[in-house]
Amino acid sequence: MGPVAEVQPSSRKVELVDAVYAYALEHGLAGASLRPVAEGIGSSTGVLRFLFGSKEGLVRAVLDRARADEVAMLATLPTDRDLRAVADEVWAWLADPRHAPVLRLWVESYATSLGDPDGPWGDFARRTVDDWLALLARAQPPAVRRSPAGAAQRSAVLAVLRGGMLDLLATGHSARVTRAVRDAIAAATGD
Numbered sequence: 001m002g003p004v005a006e007v008q009p010s011s012r013k014v015e016l017v018d019a020v021y022a023y024a025l026e027h028g029l030a031g032a033s034l035r036p037v038a039e040g041i042g043s044s045t046g047v048l049r050f051l052f053g054s055k056e057g058l059v060r061a062v063l064d065r066a067r068a069d070e071v072a073m074l075a076t077l078p079t080d081r082d083l084r085a086v087a088d089e090v091w092a093w094l095a096d097p098r099h100a101p102v103l104r105l106w107v108e109s110y111a112t113s114l115g116d117p118d119g120p121w122g123d124f125a126r127r128t129v130d131d132w133l134a135l136l137a138r139a140q141p142p143a144v145r146r147s148p149a150g151a152a153q154r155s156a157v158l159a160v161l162r163g164g165m166l167d168l169l170a171t172g173h174s175a176r177v178t179r180a181v182r183d184a185i186a187a188a189t190g191d
Helices: 013-028 034-043 047-052 055-076 083-095 097-115 122-136 147-169 174-189
Strands: none
Touching: 013 034, 013 047, 013 055, 013 097, 034 047, 034 055, 047 055, 055 097, 055 122, 083 097, 083 122, 083 147, 083 174, 097 122, 097 147, 122 147, 147 174
């Protein structure tokens, strides 16, 4: 038997995922139940259950949508420069106030993934770390990328970016956090 063809979701399912994603950016997702979500997007719990099977199925679809956006954003970042330059580009994106809603959803999903690894959030946190580390690895020379020191360096840069993002979301102190992030990235990259 040959490989099974992937079924494309219906346009209505895609439309609803987009609507729930927009809803989640504003209201969060972890504590939401189907009824307020359905009401918030102008649908019904019956339609959501029919198309997604359960709240867990809907959460998985929304997280897949969020991850697709993350991967698309990562693809726009140039990796033909050094690690510090790429990290500075990532920080500029993370520090942009227009991205705060998606980052709050990301933090909620990341934390929920850690607390409920068998639930619909599953391996969201691990997959996100892998995505970001892959981006940072592409900005390292091949010999460095394959070395333990290179892995540690990009892990340090990711920790700085993630910590700075959390601090910025919590405090809104952009100038202070940006200075700290840039100084720490310079130290981690040896610049």
